[in-house]
Amino acid sequence: xxxxxxxxxxAGITAAETLRKHDPDASITVLDGEGEGPYARMAxxxxxxxxxxxxxxxxxxxxxxxxxxxxxxxxxCAVAVLPEERQVKLADGRMLAYDRLLIAxxxxxxxxKVPGIDLPGVHTCWTLADARAIIAKLRPGMRxxxxxxxxxxxxxxxGLVSRGADLTVLIRSGRMVSRxxxxxxxxxxxxxxxxxxxxxxxxxxxxxxxxxxSAMKVTLTTGExxxxxxxxxxxxxxxxxxxxxxxxxxxxxxxxxDGRMRTNLxxxxxxxxxVESADCVTxxxxxxxxxxxxxxxxxxxxxxxxxxxxxFVGSLAINVLDTMGLISSSFGQWQGxxxxxxxELLDEDNYRYLSLQFRDDILIGATSIGWTAHVGALRxxxxxxxxxxxxxxxLLANPTQFMAAYLATAQQAA
Numbered sequence: 001x002x003x004x005x006x007x008x009x010x011a012g013i014t015a016a017e018t019l020r021k022h023d024p025d026a027s028i029t030v031l032d033g034e035g036e037g038p039y040a041r042m043a044x045x046x047x048x049x050x051x052x053x054x055x056x057x058x059x060x061x062x063x064x065x066x067x068x069x070x071x072x073x074x075x076x077c078a079v080a081v082l083p084e085e086r087q088v089k090l091a092d093g094r095m096l097a098y099d100r101l102l103i104a105x106x107x108x109x110x111x112x113k114v115p116g117i118d119l120p121g122v123h124t125c126w127t128l129a130d131a132r133a134i135i136a137k138l139r140p141g142m143r144x145x146x147x148x149x150x151x152x153x154x155x156x157x158x159g160l161v162s163r164g165a166d167l168t169v170l171i172r173s174g175r176m177v178s179r180x181x182x183x184x185x186x187x188x189x190x191x192x193x194x195x196x197x198x199x200x201x202x203x204x205x206x207x208x209x210x211x212x213x214s215a216m217k218v219t220l221t222t223g224e225x226x227x228x229x230x231x232x233x234x235x236x237x238x239x240x241x242x243x244x245x246x247x248x249x250x251x252x253x254x255x256x257x258d259g260r261m262r263t264n265l266x267x268x269x270x271x272x273x274x275v276e277s278a279d280c281v282t283x284x285x286x287x288x289x290x291x292x293x294x295x296x297x298x299x300x301x302x303x304x305x306x307x308x309x310x311x312f313v314g315s316l317a318i319n320v321l322d323t324m325g326l327i328s329s330s331f332g333q334w335q336g337x338x339x340x341x342x343x344e345l346l347d348e349d350n351y352r353y354l355s356l357q358f359r360d361d362i363l364i365g366a367t368s369i370g371w372t373a374h375v376g377a378l379r380x381x382x383x384x385x386x387x388x389x390x391x392x393x394x395l396l397a398n399p400t401q402f403m404a405a406y407l408a409t410a411q412q413a414a
Contacts, residue, residue: 008073032073169198239274257269
């Protein structure tokens with residue numbers, strides 16, 4: 001069997017390892033579109049903040065790890081999938097054949113459509129190459145303007161400040177991480193950043209960027225202008241699926257798959273950030289672009305590719321964020337549902353916050369700030385859709401008892 005995997009991130013490597021385990025004699029090829037070798041994209045903020053070196057970003061550290069497992073990592077970028085020929089076209093014109101194909105190309109940065117976005121001082125922060133370029137330019141006192149305070153924007157702040165940047169963050173919505181936190185939590189994270197010396201500007205965004213001698217001038221939609229030595233465009237990501245145009249693979253926002261990660265075309269599978277799959281809480285088809293989902297989807301896909309049978313139980317929205325040392329998380333339907341119960345615990349002085357959201361006696365969402373012990377129990381309660389019974393009233397009276405509730409429901413299920 002000849003397996004071809006497009007993408008050398010966490011999903012692609014997990015799939016390759018699973019295939020090798022279940023098909024010892026197969027040919028396994030992984031296309032590494034960046035040519036960097038497999039690495040963890042979520043380690044980049046730690047590289048920026050000098051907590052790790054580049055070696056610390058690697059998914060697997062043994063130098064002969066892939067050769068020992070007969071996994072062929074090929075530095076090449078796919079530009080087209082040709083299902084009728086069962087081939088993938090590469091950027092250099094080569095064609096690679098496959099018996100079964102996995103698409104695991106992950107996300108790519110969204111691009112601001114403003115004049116000046118192509119200036120040399122403008123960067124995204126998504127790849128190792130991006131990180132190297134930013135690190136090479138940063139010096140203490142350098143003026144950095146960052147557009148965006150979503151998940152990625154909020155986790156790279158520490159790296160920039162730790163290198164002495166004079167940082168201004170533009171927030172179009174006016175709220176940090178507005179897609180993963182309720183307003184009270186967003187405001188708490190913002191207050192924390194301001195207290196650490198970050199300048200936040202809400203309800204505005206970049207209108208244009210102009211060269212200004214050796215630096216840049218950033219004009220905002222409010223008419224204000226900001227000087228910048230470095231401009232970071234961190235306005236979100238989207239599935240890396242443009243190369244699939246004309247392939248016949250069914251796509252909405254992402255690639256549509258079934259419970260075994262099969263696309264609509266024979267012997268073509270998909271996993272990770274490119275996939276649109278059922279949410280385990282709502283049942284809605286959506287993209288939950290986070291590494292735990294990607295890894296599990298890749299495992300399921302590889303099992304199916306090797307002839308096994310396993311079904312994906314559904315993705316879960318999970319966000320765990322470290323913003324300059326303030327740990328926050330959100331799970332599932334953190335925003336709650338109409339007519340659903342909820343409870344909120346707020347300690348503004350100590351930067352602690354906890355919110356639980358219910359449908360009937362089932363926990364469907366949670367948000368926390370400053371809580372690091374046992375927060376995985378919140379994920380467990382939501383993902384298992386455990387009926388809480390009398391524990392719901394106990395949690396409404398004291399939401400900090402979520403670990404005890406998890407243990408009690410797990411014992412009942414056993």
